[in-house]
Amino acid sequence: FFLRRRRPPRSTQSRSSAASDVYKRQGQKYKGLIDCFRVTKQLEGYSGFLKGLNVNITRAVIINAAELATYDQAKAQLVLKLKMKRDSILTHFTASIFAGFFGAFCSSPADVVKTRFMNELKSGSGQYKNGFDCFVQIFKNEGPLAFYKGFVPYFLRCGPWAIMFFIAYEQYKYLSLIHISEPTRLLSISYAVFCLKKK
Secondary structure (H helix, E strand, O other), X not given: OHHHHHHHHHHHHHHHHHHHOHHHHOOOOOOOHHHHHHHHHHHHOHHHHHOOHHHHHXXXXXXXXXXXXXXXXXXXXXXXXXXXXXXXXXXXXXXXHHHHHHHHHHHHHHHHHHHHHHHHHHHOOOOOOOHHHHHHHHHHHHOHHHHHOOHHHHHHHXXXXXXXXXXXXXXXXXXXXXXXXXXXXXXXXXHHHHHHHHO
C-alpha cells in the first residue's frame, strides 16, 4: 500500500529535477510538481508514474529487512555481551547505528541500480532493458565495487533515518505499554470479575 502511494511522487520528483537537462533539450520544461503530474499523465498515462517500480520495491525490501533484523540482533548482543540496559536510549542509539550501516551496506547495490535505471528512463537512451540487466551490465563493465560508489553519503542518509526511526519506535513502545496496556489489562480483569459474579 505504502509503495503504491509513495511511487508517483518519487517518479514526478525525479522528472521535475531532470527538467533542466533532458526535457530542456527537447524544448520542454516543467513549471512545477503539478505540471509534472499533468504532463506525465498526458504523455505516458498512469503507467508513467510506475516506471522503475520494480527496482524501488527491491531496494525497499532489502533495506527494511536488513535494518529490522540487524537492530534486534545488535540490541540483544549489546545487552548480553556489554551488559547495557535493554530500555536505555544509548542502547537503542548504538543498535540503530549498526542497523543503519548494515542496511546501507546490503541495499547499496540496489540503490545504485535504481539510480542508474531511473536516470536511463529519464534520458530515454535504452541502455538497460530492465533492472536486472542494469545490474548485470554494471557488474560486467565496472566490477562489484561499482555498487558501493558513494557509499559514505548513502550511509549518512540512511544512518540518521535508522536512528530516528528505532529510537522513536522504542519510545512509542514504552509509552504504549504504560498508557495502553495497563488500562487494557485492568479492563480485562474487571470484565473477568464481572463474569464470575454473574455466575
